[in-house]
Amino acid sequence: MKLILKTLSLALLASASINLFAADPAPAPAADKPAGPNPAKQAVNVRKAAFTLIGNSFKPIGDAAQGKAEYNQADIQKRANRILVVSEFLDSSFPEASNLGEPDTKAKAEVWTNKADFDKKLKEFQEHAATLAKVSATEKSASDAFKEAFGAVAKDCKGCHESFKAK
Numbered sequence: 353m354k355l356i357l358k359t360l361s362l363a364l365l366a367s368a369s370i371n372l373f374a375a376d377p378a379p380a381p382a383a384d385k386p387a388g389p390n391p392a393k394q395a396v397n398v399r400k401a402a403f404t405l406i407g408n409s410f411k412p413i414g415d416a417a418q419g420k421a422e423y424n425q426a427d428i429q430k431r432a433n434r435i436l437v438v439s440e441f442l443d444s445s446f447p448e449a450s451n452l453g454e455p456d457t458k459a460k461a462e463v464w465t466n467k468a469d470f471d472k473k474l475k476e477f478q479e480h481a482a483t484l485a486k487v488s489a490t491e492k493s494a495s496d497a498f499k500e501a502f503g504a505v506a507k508d509c510k511g512c513h514e515s516f517k518a519k
């Protein structure tokens with residue numbers, strides 16, 4: 353977990369510089385200057401780190417929703433909040449230049465050729481993650497409301513992967 357957090361924070365720093373770059377496109381580096389860090393690869397690293405953290409945080413929520421583990425409200429609320437925050441970093445983690453194909457990324461080219469649908473799925477995921485965070489702030493047991501909120505997010509993971517992630 354420590355390593356993931358370290359990767360994520362490095363990756364988030366990298367994404368901050370990508371955002372700067374997008375706001376103010378710098379001229380191409382002169383040929384005699386060493387190329388800086390590759391923003392496309394950094395974006396891939398950001399999203400992989402973000403998804404790894406999302407996946408690790410989501411698993412115990414799923415176990416509680418499916419009755420495979422006890423419902424620990426404090427823990428679930430913490431994890432749901434984390435998923436929400438990290439999901440927001442994904443907004444800037446799919447720049448066009450990061451359409452590198454395998455093996456660099458499992459993001460399919462459709463992320464960029466079918467961008468409207470991808471953005472819609474990402475937005476729905478963020479909204480459902482917000483609902484899950486809100487519900488877990490009040491639900492004291494693995495209630496129907498909790499299971500429903502979990503189910504909506506789980507459907508988002510699956511739906512987006514089916515369309516936009518290589519196996």
Ligand code: HEC
Binds near residue numbers: 404410460516
């Ligand atoms: C809007 C689309 C979308 C949603 C929603 C989404 N994913 Fe993904 N996920 C992707 C894409 C695209 C990749 C491939 C990233 C890459 O390789 O660059 C990915 C990769 C992953 C990975 C692999 C990370 C790695 O290091 O290679 C995991 C784990 C993952 N997702 C888990 C989840 C979970 C769990 C959820 C739901 C809680 C979720 N994802 C929701 C699109 C999505």
